[in-house]
Amino acid sequence: MKYLALVLKSARRSKRRTALTIVSVALAVFLFATLRAVLDGFTAGAAASSSTRIITIRSTSLIFSMPTSHADAIRSVPGVRDLTWANWFGGIYKDQAHSFANFAIEPESYLRMYPEILLSADERSAFLADRTGCIIGESLARTNGWKVGDRVTLKVGIPTYGTRDYDFTIRGIYRSSSSAVDTQSMMFHWKYADERSLVKGQAGWFITRIASPDQEAQVAGAIDAKFANSPYETKTDTEKAFASSFISMFGNLNLLLGSIALAVVVATLFVAGNTMAMSVRERTTEIAVMRTLGFPGGTIFSLIAIEALLMSIVGGVVGVVLARIAINPRVLPSGGFIPEVSVDTQNIVVGLGLSAVIGAVSGLIPATLAARLKIVDALRRVA
Amino acid sequence: MALIELRGVTKSYQRDSNEIVVLDGVTISIAEGDFMALMGPSGSGKSTLLNLLAGIDRPTRGAITVAGTDISGLSERALAAWRARHIGFIFQLYNLIPVLTAFENVELPLLLTGLTKKQRRDHVLTALGIVGLSDREKHYPRQLSGGQEQRVAIARAIVTDPTLLLADEPTGDLDAKSAAEILTLLQRLNRDYKKTIVMVTHDPHAAERASHVVHLEKGTLAETVVNG
Numbered sequence: 297m298k299y300l301a302l303v304l305k306s307a308r309r310s311k312r313r314t315a316l317t318i319v320s321v322a323l324a325v326f327l328f329a330t331l332r333a334v335l336d337g338f339t340a341g342a343a344a345s346s347s348t349r350i351i352t353i354r355s356t357s358l359i360f361s362m363p364t365s366h367a368d369a370i371r372s373v374p375g376v377r378d379l380t381w382a383n384w385f386g387g388i389y390k391d392q393a394h395s396f397a398n399f400a401i402e403p404e405s406y407l408r409m410y411p412e413i414l415l416s417a418d419e420r421s422a423f424l425a426d427r428t429g430c431i432i433g434e435s436l437a438r439t440n441g442w443k444v445g446d447r448v449t450l451k452v453g454i455p456t457y458g459t460r461d462y463d464f465t466i467r468g469i470y471r472s473s474s475s476a477v478d479t480q481s482m483m484f485h486w487k488y489a490d491e492r493s494l495v496k497g498q499a500g501w502f503i504t505r506i507a508s509p510d511q512e513a514q515v516a517g518a519i520d521a522k523f524a525n526s527p528y529e530t531k532t533d534t535e536k537a538f539a540s541s542f543i544s545m546f547g548n549l550n551l552l553l554g555s556i557a558l559a560v561v562v563a564t565l566f567v568a569g570n571t572m573a574m575s576v577r578e579r580t581t582e583i584a585v586m587r588t589l590g591f592p593g594g595t596i597f598s599l600i601a602i603e604a605l606l607m608s609i610v611g612g613v614v615g616v617v618l619a620r621i622a623i624n625p626r627v628l629p630s631g632g633f634i635p636e637v638s639v640d641t642q643n644i645v646v647g648l649g650l651s652a653v654i655g656a657v658s659g660l661i662p663a664t665l666a667a668r669l670k671i672v673d674a675l676r677r678v679a
Numbered sequence: 680m681a682l683i684e685l686r687g688v689t690k691s692y693q694r695d696s697n698e699i700v701v702l703d704g705v706t707i708s709i710a711e712g713d714f715m716a717l718m719g720p721s722g723s724g725k726s727t728l729l730n731l732l733a734g735i736d737r738p739t740r741g742a743i744t745v746a747g748t749d750i751s752g753l754s755e756r757a758l759a760a761w762r763a764r765h766i767g768f769i770f771q772l773y774n775l776i777p778v779l780t781a782f783e784n785v786e787l788p789l790l791l792t793g794l795t796k797k798q799r800r801d802h803v804l805t806a807l808g809i810v811g812l813s814d815r816e817k818h819y820p821r822q823l824s825g826g827q828e829q830r831v832a833i834a835r836a837i838v839t840d841p842t843l844l845l846a847d848e849p850t851g852d853l854d855a856k857s858a859a860e861i862l863t864l865l866q867r868l869n870r871d872y873k874k875t876i877v878m879v880t881h882d883p884h885a886a887e888r889a890s891h892v893v894h895l896e897k898g899t900l901a902e903t904v905v906n907g
Contacts, residue, residue: 298790305778585774588735589788589835590763592756671735675770 299595303603310575314607317571321611321651322618324564329619329639329647331553337637338549340475347509349409350516351538352502355529359384361498362528369522375506375515380405381499385489387450387462396436398450398482400489409503412474419444419468427488429467433479437469444469448482458492476535501538561650568658572604576662583666584674593667600666604659605652612651616644681708682842682875683732688741690727690898701727703898704741714869714876716889723895725879726847732877733766733845734758746842763791767836771848773828775820775835781807782816785834792839806834809872810864826857833864837874844868846878850885862888 307314352370354360364381371379383400403424407413415423415431423429432442442448448464464484472479490496506515516532523530576583583596616639624638639647690702702724709715717725730736731743734750743751745765753761775784785806789799807813810830820828829849836844846865850858866888868874878889886892887906894901 298796301783302779302787302790305783309778581774582776585770585776586787587759588733588762588766588768590759590761590766590791592759594756595791672730675735 299599299602303599303606306575306579306599307603307607309579313571313575317568317607318611318614320564320567321608321654322614324560324654325612325615325647325651326619326622327560328557328650329616329643330623330637331557332643332646333619333623333637333639335549335553336640336643345476345535345539347512347534347536348506349535350504350506350512350519350532351535352504352519352530352532353500353538355520355531358501361495361500362530364497364499366499366502366523366528366530370502370504370519373515373518373522375508375511375518376504377507378405378409378505379502380409381486381502382406382483383486383489383498383500384454385450385457385484386453387457388453389448389450395453396480396482397478398484400486401483402486403483406483406503409505410477412472412477414471414473415468419470423467426465426467427485428462428464430464430482430484431468431470432466432482434469434471435479436482437466439480442466442469456494456498457489458494460492462488462492476539503535504532561654565654565658568604568608568654569661572600572659572662573665575603576600576666579666580669580674583669584671587669587671588675596669597663597667600663601656601659604663605655608651608655608658609648612648612654615651616647619647620644682711682713682746683707683709683877684742684744685728685731686742686744688728688731688738688743690724690731690736691739701898702731702738705895705898705900707893707900709875709877711875712869712873714866714888714890715878716886716892717877717879717895718881718883718886718892719895719901722897724898725895728895729845729847729877729879732843733768734762763788763839765842767839767841767844769829769832769836769844769846769849771851773820773825773832773852775828775831777820779819780816781812781818781820781823781831781834784820784831785838788835788839802838803834806838807831809837809868810834824857825853826860829853829857829861830864833861833868837868837872842875844874844876846876848879848881850880850882858882858885 352366354362361383367379367381370376380402382402385398385400387398388395407415407420413431419431423431430448437443444466446466448466450462450464452458452461464482470479490498504515504519506512512534519532520530586596587593619639685705685707688702688705689700691698691700693699701722705724705728717728719725727736731738732745734753738751741751742749748761750758750761776787779787782803785803786799789802792799794802804813804816807816810833812827812830812834815823815827815831820831823831833849844865849865850861853861862885865876865878869876869890876889878885880886889906891903891905893903
């Protein structure tokens with residue numbers, strides 16, 4: 297404790313340099329926590345996926361649709377308990393910057409399939425009764441200041457759905473009981489889109505409830521076999537695999553974000569290490585004097601290492617606090633295109649741990665050199 | 680009885696394939712309470728001898744015994760502890776830590792002891808009082824004159840009440856008036872506080888303040904003069 301004042305005074309020796317080091321570590325930790333939060337957001341949806349829901353898409357790609365007549369064939373497969381479908385509508389609200397995810401759903405069966413979508417009984421019946429009604433997630437409602445009864449107009453984003461704008465009335469604002477369902481999307485009646493669609497009776501994907509998770513491979517195989525060698529061959533997988541394939545449309549996020557985070561951390565490590573090395577080099581005489589006074593090499597090592605650690609941890613605290621404030625759905629809505637992201641406690645702990653590692657590693661070499669300094673040589677250098 | 684015994688001390692350095700001998704078989708005894716000045720031309724080995732006495736350098740051959748301890752055989756860690764206990768070092772360029780106040784600079788060696796904060800404070804104020812700088816405890820080195828900085832450095836050297844005070848050209852960077860004050864202070868420490876002092880100097884006037892002067896030439900003892 298008696299050395300703490302000495303460490304703090306040394307750190308304040310060059311205030312600008314110390315501040316810049318703290319800022320660089322803060323920036324690295326901020327980016328790291330943010331990127332981790334994004335990755336966590338993506339994987340949370342997949343992790344929370346139901347094991348009794350399987351998804352059928354076109355074998356070519358998710359972006360191609362298939363006839364809703366597939367529904368009857370899928371229902372006939374043994375082990376299938378329920379079925380619904382949905383389409384990616386791609387409608388544009390105001391402009392691309394204000395857009396959010398919007399889906400055309402078969403309402404009754406969809407709400408049955410996803411009990412995670414929480415609506416009041418009144419909102420549910422109002423939505424089901426209104427062909428141009430829609431439901432929106434609570435985050436989306438909060439972002440746009442919408443309430444039940446408000447009118448929302450979407451421009452057509454995919455030419456298949458015609459050219460005229462679509463008008464909707466908000467009939468319900470849903471909450472979600474699971475990460476599998478985000479609250480930044482809008483859902484409306486599939487029929488409303490279908491009746492204006494240039495190609496009628498198309499579904500983007502079918503969602504099937506199976507009796508038991510053990511039957512997943514068997515039922516999926518049977519569904520795909522039904523449409524084999526047809527113009528609309530299918531690919532059926534678990535909801536988790538579907539969520540993962542959706543994420544994979546963004547590329548290998550783990551590798552991409554991981555590489556960026558690693559590059560930032562390594563760059564910061566060099567910055568912090570260089571700062572400490574410069575700081576120690578400037579203090580060569582002082583260290584030699586302290587050694588002459590009787591300070592053991594181990595104590596000198598500790599003083600330098602603690603200084604580096606302290607600067608880095610302060611940077612880490614600044615970084616995680618900024619990330620916590622800046623990265624949350626209220627401040628940074630994802631529009632439903634990517635899952636909601638927020639910096640959780642685990643991210644904070646990892647961020648602070650990272651700053652400690654940066655501090656420890658950056659201080660290691662300067663502290664070792666200071667501890668091993670030959671007193672006579674150091675004093676002679678400046679005499 | 681001799682406080683310091685140097686027996687056949689040799690210090691040499693290897694430069695490329697040549698061995699440079701800086702001290703060559705020096706044997707000296709320094710009594711407790713002595714004030715000895717070390718003189719000699721540049722390269723005569725006087726600073727090297729001082730560094731060996733301080734335990735910040737090691738002899739190539741020979742033995743150095745201070746207060747009964749053969750310091751040439753101590754480990755690095757033991758030597759550091761020994762320095763903290765027995766040596767007070769005064770540098771030519773004062774070498775105060777610029778980010779610490781006068782008080783904190785003087786307190787620095789006491790951090791290595793088991794003294795409480797209050798005990799440390801008492802010791803520091805006593806040391807600053809002896810050098811006449813009680814009113815400068817909160818000043819940083821940049822706020823002090825050269826003479827005042829050197830007095831703070833002397834306070835730092837005496838605060839642990841060391842066995843031996845070593846001064847390397849303590850007046851070399853000072854004007855005549857400040858230099859005279861520092862030498863008077865060293866004399867007072869020797870006379871009133873019975874401190875054993877070894878001082879390296881080029882200045883014959885400074886050397887006159889010592890009780891005797893040892894001259895070194897090319898790493899060997901040339902002559903010893905006792906001041907009247």
